[in-house]
Amino acid sequence: MKIRTAADLGAFIKERRVKLGMDQSDLAEKAGTSRKWIVEVEQGKPRAEIGLVLRTLKTLGVSLDIAIDRTQKASAASESGNVDINNILNALKKRP
Amino acid sequence: MKIRTAADLGAFIKERRVKLGMDQSDLAEKAGTSRKWIVEVEQGKPRAEIGLVLRTLKTLGVSLDIAIDRTQKASAASESGNVDINNILNALKKRP
DNA sequence: TACTAGAGTAACCGAATGGTGACATTTGGT
DNA sequence: ACCAAATGTCACCATTCGGTTACTCTAGTA
Numbered sequence: 001m002k003i004r005t006a007a008d009l010g011a012f013i014k015e016r017r018v019k020l021g022m023d024q025s026d027l028a029e030k031a032g033t034s035r036k037w038i039v040e041v042e043q044g045k046p047r048a049e050i051g052l053v054l055r056t057l058k059t060l061g062v063s064l065d066i067a068i069d070r071t072q073k074a075s076a077a078s079e080s081g082n083v084d085i086n087n088i089l090n091a092l093k094k095r096p
Numbered sequence: 097m098k099i100r101t102a103a104d105l106g107a108f109i110k111e112r113r114v115k116l117g118m119d120q121s122d123l124a125e126k127a128g129t130s131r132k133w134i135v136e137v138e139q140g141k142p143r144a145e146i147g148l149v150l151r152t153l154k155t156l157g158v159s160l161d162i163a164i165d166r167t168q169k170a171s172a173a174s175e176s177g178n179v180d181i182n183n184i185l186n187a188l189k190k191r192p
Numbered sequence: 193t194a195c196t197a198g199a200g201t202a203a204c205c206g207a208a209t210g211g212t213g214a215c216a217t218t219t220g221g222t
Numbered sequence: 223a224c225c226a227a228a229t230g231t232c233a234c235c236a237t238t239c240g241g242t243t244a245c246t247c248t249a250g251t252a
Contacts, residue, residue, distance in 0.1 A: 003160040006146055012162055019178070023228060036213050039230065046207070047239090050102050050149055051142030061165050064099040066108055069159040083115050119198060130241050135200065143209085143238070 001065075007044035009053065014042040016060045031056040104138035105149065110138040115191045127155040165177075 005011050017027050024042075028035040031074070033052050041048045057064060099105050112117045113123050120138075124131040129148050137152070153160060 001115065001162050003162050004136050004154070005150060009162075013156070025228085035229090036212085036231090037210060040210090043230090046147030047145040049143040049209080049239090050105065050146055052210085053146055054099070054101060054142075057101070057162070063163055063165040065161040065163065066099050066105075066153070067159055067161065069157050079246095084117060120200095121198085131199090132201095132242085135238060136240090139200090145209090145239080148240085 005044070006041075006046040006048070010042045010044040011064075013038075013056060013060065016062060017042075020060065027056065027059065031059040101140070102137075102142040102144070106138045106140040108158075109134075109152060109156065112158060113138075116156065123152065123155065125150040 001008075001012060003012070017024070023028075024035045024038045028038045031038075031052070032055060037048070037052065038056075041053065054064070097104075097108060099108070113120070118126075120131045120134045124134045127134075127148070128151060133144070133148065137149065150160070166182075
C-alpha cells in the first residue's frame with residue numbers, strides 16, 4: 001500500500017492493529033509510547049515524529065519500503081538509481 | 097530499500113537529492129521547509145515530523161510503500177491481510 | 193591567492209510535541 | 223438496563239520542534 005499522507009498512515013496502523021487483535025493500550029505499550037499518541041496518529045496527525053512511527057510499524061510487523069516513483073515523470077537515470085547527469089547540468093545552467 | 101530507522105531515511109534522502117543534482121536549499125524550497133530541517137533529517141533526526149518527510153519524499157519523486165514484513169514470524173492470516181482470529185483469541189485469554 | 197558555493201553549526205523564539213491522569217462517550221456482552 | 227472495555231477528548235507541563243539569521247569550514251575555480 002502506498003503511503004502519501006499522514007492520514008493514509010493512520011488508517012493503515014489502525015487497520016493493522018485491529019487485525020492483530022490489539023487495543024490501543026497494547027500497541028502503545030509495545031511500541032514504547034502513549035495511548036494518546038496512538039490515538040492521534042491513527043487519526044492522521046501530520047506532525048507525529050518518524051522515530052515513533054517507525055517503532056510502531058515495527059511492532060506491527062510491518063516494513064516500510066522506499067522506491068523511485070514510476071508514476072512520476074522521471075529521467076532514465078533517475079529510475080535506474082544512477083546519477084542523473086541531465087539534472088545536474090540543468091542545475092548548473094542556473095549559474096550567473 | 098527498506099527503511100528501519102531515521103538514519104536510513106536520512107541517508108536515502110541525501111543520496112536521492114544528490115542524484116537529482118539538487119543542493120539542500122533547492123530541496124528545502126521545493127518541499128516547503130527550511131534548509132536547517134533538511135540538514136537535520138539527512139543526519140537522521142528521529143523526531144522530524146512525518147508530514148514534512150512525506151512532502152520531501154514526494155518532491156524527490158519517491159514513493160513510500162508499506163507491507164506486511166515477511167521476515168517477521170507472522171500468522172497466516174497476518175500475511176493474507178485478513179483478521180487474525182488466533183491473535184484475537186489469544187488476546188481474549190487475558191480476560192480475568 | 194582570492195572568491196564562491198555548498199554544507200554544517202549555533203542562538204533565539206514562538207508554537208507544538210508527547211506523556212500523564214482524568215473524564216466522557218461508545219460499544220458489546222450479560 | 224447495567225456493566226466493563228475500548229476509544230476519544232481534555233488540561234497541564236516540561237521538552238523540543240522548525241524557521242530565521244548569521245557564522246564557520248571545506249572544496250573547487252578563476
